[in-house]
Amino acid sequence: xxxxxxxxxTIRPDLVAAQAEAWRHVTSPGGSWxxxxxxxxxxxxxxxxxxxxxxxxxxxxxxxxxxTAAAAAAALPPAVVDAVYRxxxxxxxxxxxxxxxxxxxxxxxxxxxxxxxxxxxxxxVDGFFRAAGLDRPPLPAPTPGEPHGRxxxxxxxxxxxxxxxxxxxxKAAVVQGLSAAPAEWATVAxxxxxxxxxxxxxxxxxxxxxxxxxxxxxxxxxxxxxxxxCFY
Amino acid sequence: MMLRASTASQLxxxxxxxxxxxxxxxxxxxxxxxxxxxxxxxxxxxxxxxADLVDQFGTEWLVDASAVIANFEMMTRLADATGACLRxxxxxxxxxxxxxxxxxxxxxxxx
Numbered sequence: 001x002x003x004x005x006x007x008x009x010t011i012r013p014d015l016v017a018a019q020a021e022a023w024r025h026v027t028s029p030g031g032s033w034x035x036x037x038x039x040x041x042x043x044x045x046x047x048x049x050x051x052x053x054x055x056x057x058x059x060x061x062x063x064x065x066x067x068t069a070a071a072a073a074a075a076l077p078p079a080v081v082d083a084v085y086r087x088x089x090x091x092x093x094x095x096x097x098x099x100x101x102x103x104x105x106x107x108x109x110x111x112x113x114x115x116x117x118x119x120x121x122x123x124x125v126d127g128f129f130r131a132a133g134l135d136r137p138p139l140p141a142p143t144p145g146e147p148h149g150r151x152x153x154x155x156x157x158x159x160x161x162x163x164x165x166x167x168x169x170x171k172a173a174v175v176q177g178l179s180a181a182p183a184e185w186a187t188v189a190x191x192x193x194x195x196x197x198x199x200x201x202x203x204x205x206x207x208x209x210x211x212x213x214x215x216x217x218x219x220x221x222x223x224x225x226x227x228x229x230c231f232y
Numbered sequence: 233m234m235l236r237a238s239t240a241s242q243l244x245x246x247x248x249x250x251x252x253x254x255x256x257x258x259x260x261x262x263x264x265x266x267x268x269x270x271x272x273x274x275x276x277x278x279x280x281x282x283a284d285l286v287d288q289f290g291t292e293w294l295v296d297a298s299a300v301i302a303n304f305e306m307m308t309r310l311a312d313a314t315g316a317c318l319r320x321x322x323x324x325x326x327x328x329x330x331x332x333x334x335x336x337x338x339x340x341x342x343x
Contacts, residue, residue, distance in 0.1 A: 009291040015299055091312035092340040099315060116313040120306045127305030131270045131298035133282050161315030174307060177314030188306060195303035211289075211296040216263055220300040223267040230308035231341040232316045 009132070018194035019128070022121045023137065025187045029145040030118075032111035032181075036075060038118050039142035041084050043072035045122040046139075048088035049130075057093040061085035079105035080115065087119045092229040099161045110151050110180045113162050117184025124191050154180045174232060196221075261289055266297060312340050 027039040047069035048054070048061070055064050062078040073081045083102055086094065102112060129136040154163040159173035163180050170176070178185040189199055196217065201207045205214050212220070261284075269281035286294050310316070318326065330336050 009286075009294060011295055012299075015295070087309055087313045091309040092338065094312050094315075094340070096315055113314070116310065119313070120310045123309050124302045124306035128298050128302035131267075131301040132294055133270070133279060159317050159319065173314070173316035173318070174311050177310055177316055188310065191306065192303055195299040195306075209296055211292050212263075212300065216260060217300050219263045220267055220297055221304045223264045224271065224301050224304040225308055227268065227271050228305070228308040229338045229340055230304075230311055231335055231338040232308075232311035232318065 009134075012194070015128075015194040018190050019125050019137075022125055022187050022191055023140055024143075025183070026118050026121050027140050028143040029147050030114050030181070030183060031149060031151055032108060032114045032147050033118075034147055035143040035145055038114075039139060040069075040072035040075040041080070041115060041118045042122050042139055043069045044076070044081060044084045045088040045119045046126060046136075047072070048085045049123065049126050051089065054089050055085065057086060057090035077106065079107055083107065083112075083115065084119055087116060088123060092231075096161050109163050110154065113178055114181040114184055116162075117178050117181050117188065121184075121187055121191065124188075124195065128195070152180065152182060261285055261293065261297075263297060267301060270298070271301065 026042045027035055029035045030038055033041070044061075051066075055061050055066060060078075060082050061084075062073065062081045076084075079102060086098075099112075103109060107115070126136055152165040155166045155168050157164045157168040157173075157176065159169050160177050162177060164176040165179035165182070168176065171179075175185075178188060193199065197204075197207055197214075207214055208217070266281045266285055270278045272278065282294055285297065335341065
């Protein structure tokens, strides 16, 4: 999956490996969703990110008649299709009331967390290729199989809307947010180590790869977070 | 910074903008402009920003800056979709900065 530009741009092997593992992961069975369902979420998220004229946050992707990944949308309940689009394209507009409505619409809380894990990994890999001006690699074919159904003991948190692995609120909100779906967090951590900083180096403010210094990484992070209007 | 996950460690340092010895005084690209261009909607501006970064600093910079962008395309959505909130002490510590930057006006503000 090494992509090259005319300028002979080569992607670091650790980043290529992490992205390839992430692509394999999102199209494989998870704890609550089959590989086909997760691949459909991934296709929908990519379609949302590619949408040149995005559907407004308050509109439904399913009833708009503009869903570009029709086959993927047909594989999932309408509430999931709408949620995937909203998270991929308008994450800053989400509220606790919106999250509670997703549960009322029938999305299981732990399945919701897994769905978030799929969408954020898609946003990462897509985001790299989009920023670098490279063609995004295609998703692999879904891996057949049923969800394994194994989940950690979870409890309510004060730092997140979603349930988290017990004990709650011992870690930062962004770290415990996917803990109800540990394989999703593991993939995020793998990507983060290749894209940004290995988790165990987070406290090392002089850490760098030889190009961007840590403060320069933080400038990129802050500017991107501003563009996405992310308060956290 | 994994968003605010590393805030605690940063607060232990009086100058979070300090740089390590190997990068002090070196020439540095305008990364804010690069990010703004490549996540914006103007394809020509994005391509020009990439070309400028590569011409001045090399292809490794394009890869590594794009990788950090990718990380925060991931982490911002993770935070917002899981309803990540700051701890009370983080809210207190960040109050003046939030006020100065207008962060409390973000739709994603959960204070």
